[in-house]
Amino acid sequence: MSFNKILDNDIKQIKKELNSMIEKTKDQFKLTFESLITKDVEKCKLVIEKDKEINKLQNDFIKQAQWKIAKQHMVASDLRLAIGSIMIARDLERTADVAKHICQYIVKYKPETIDVEYISSIFDTVTKMFNEVATHIENPYEDRAIKAVQEQLNIAKAFDELYNKLVENVSKNNKPESIVKTFRIVRRLRDLEHVGEYLLGIEESIRFIKTGKVDEIQKAIVEEVKVSKK
Structure with missing residues (x-):
């Protein structure tokens, strides 16, 4: 087998394993949402258990990718x-962790319908x-980053x-149990907001793969828009 053939197979394997991690993380989010809406504790426990698989998949993937980098004299694009x-x-592993945290919250506190509505929204x-x-990861050379940035702004809003x-609700009912309950919900909402940040981190990694540059993605897009208008 030629050197180029070996290298091509290594690159294909990296892409295949990364896509597998994407799909497993997608499944975690789908199952978590179903668990949240139905308050299904057993499904939540399944998500919590499956998180271990994603952790292992991440560690195995990193080891394999590092080995392939070490053994092959990759050209710049393949190395990136x-x-x-x-x-x-x-960042995918961190994203999957949020699904686990939400399920742990459901199992432990059994949220009321109104709490579920806050989180599910x-x-x-x-x-x-x-x-x-996820679509952009699978097709990194498409220009999709601006859509992700827009979605992240929607999440922040x-x-x-x-x-x-929630703060307004607490100010009207400042009983200790109400404050603690609200704090728990805010933590889960904050976790979901962090997912938006992790996903922007992925967009920055995609940009690095394409260009070799490590930029803050929102700033980079603004600069590109300015240049295109000149």
Whole structure:
């Protein structure tokens, strides 16, 4: 087998394993949303258990990618793909952790319907952004980053609106149990907001794969728009 053939197979394997991690993380979010809406504790326990698989998949993937980098004299574009994929895998694992945390919350506190509505309202926006970024990972040379940035702004806006609403509710009912309950909900909402940040981190890794540059994605897009208008 020629050197180029071996290298091609290594690159294909990196892409295959990363796509597998994407699909497993997608499944975690889908199952978590179902668990949240139905308050299904058993499904939540399944998500919590499956998180261990994603952790292992991430560690195995990073080891394999590092080995492939070490044994092959990769050209710049392939090297960026390998390094960028490691960065993406880390943010995917963090994203999957949020699904686990929400399920742990459901199992432990058995939230009321109104609490579920608060969390699910922002969960839906996060899922849209995740699907957009996942598509971009699979097709990194498409120009999709601006859509992810727009979705992240939607997530931040939704969080702010819910946070203000919850603070207002607490100010009207400042019983200790109400404050603690609200704090728990805010933590879950904050977790989902963090997913938007992790997904933007993935967009920055995709940009690195394409260009070799490590930029803050929102700033980079603004600069590109300015240049295009000249």
